[in-house]
Amino acid sequence: MDYFKGMSYDDIPPIFEAKFNSNVAFLLKTKEHIEEDENKALQKFNETPVERTVHGPAKVKGWKLLESCDQMLNVVRLEVEEECEVSLDLL
Secondary structure, eight states, rough: OOTTTTOOGHHHHHHHHHHHHHHHHHHHHHHHHHHHHHHHHHHHHOOOHHHHHHHHHHHHHHHHHHHHHHHHEEEHHHHHHHHHHHHHHOO
16 A cells, blocks of 8 residues: 555546456456357357257356356456545545
């Protein structure tokens, strides 16, 4: 927290916002890639009945991965909110 000594309140939030925005952008990009992969898997899933047995578990794994990305995004948001609260308390 020595990093923030001597800074005004107006200087601190942009630092946290920049880090938060980069984390959110990364997670959204990852989520988009997962959705694209899931759409490709769904297209293959609907092609033939034989392929349904092959791609069924992959579809479930994709959903779980998407769900975990959403959880990671929420964790990052909470961490940034907590850091902002801590910095506000220090001021």
